[in-house]
Amino acid sequence: KAGVTQTPRYLIKTRGQQVTLSCSPISGHRSVSWYQQTPGQGLQFLFEYFSETQRNKGNFPGRFSGRQFSNSRSEMNVSTLELGDSALYLCASSFGQGVEAFFGQGTRLTVV
């Protein structure tokens, strides 16, 4: 079956702009989580959605938001981009809680 698909793979944005990233989970998976990965901080949890509801949110400012659609596809949005937002953004889907997570290839965001 198809894996987790993230689009776009690469993105370059200017400070102050906003960006929307997309994630299509594995068919049948209703849980989608987002992570920010940077060399210094590792993998940091952003938020988790299940059946269109945000169930959990990490310690990120309100500029980071997300949503999930009825087909389980998810988007995350970052407004007023800062240089420090440059990172690899990873989406992971899973069948439920406490089971293995399947990661997409990520979106590499560069803010200049």
Next chain:
Amino acid sequence: GQQVMQIPQYQHVQEGEDFTTYCNSSTTLSNIQWYKQRPGGHPVFLIQLVKSGEVKKQKRLTFQFGEAKKNSSLHITATQTTDVGTYFCAVGVWGAGSYQLTFGKGTKLSVIP
């Protein structure tokens, strides 16, 4: 929030040598997962440990969960260049109706041919 310490941060080994990474928590864990991320790639699930003292093997990889369920280790026997990557442990934390997977900072393994 849940903190998990992973050591070492980096490990350079000669091909054929063994490698071990450790994951430690100050609190009792419900379960622990291990992931591998190749350079330029994304994390890939390796295994999940649930039971106290559990030991699981995958070819040259041995995973252990401590008796107190506060620590875990991943041991690779006779490393190969294909083992290169960053190994992460991840712990699942249940809150009030929510679940969060928290990752350790990872151990970056380099294998010298």
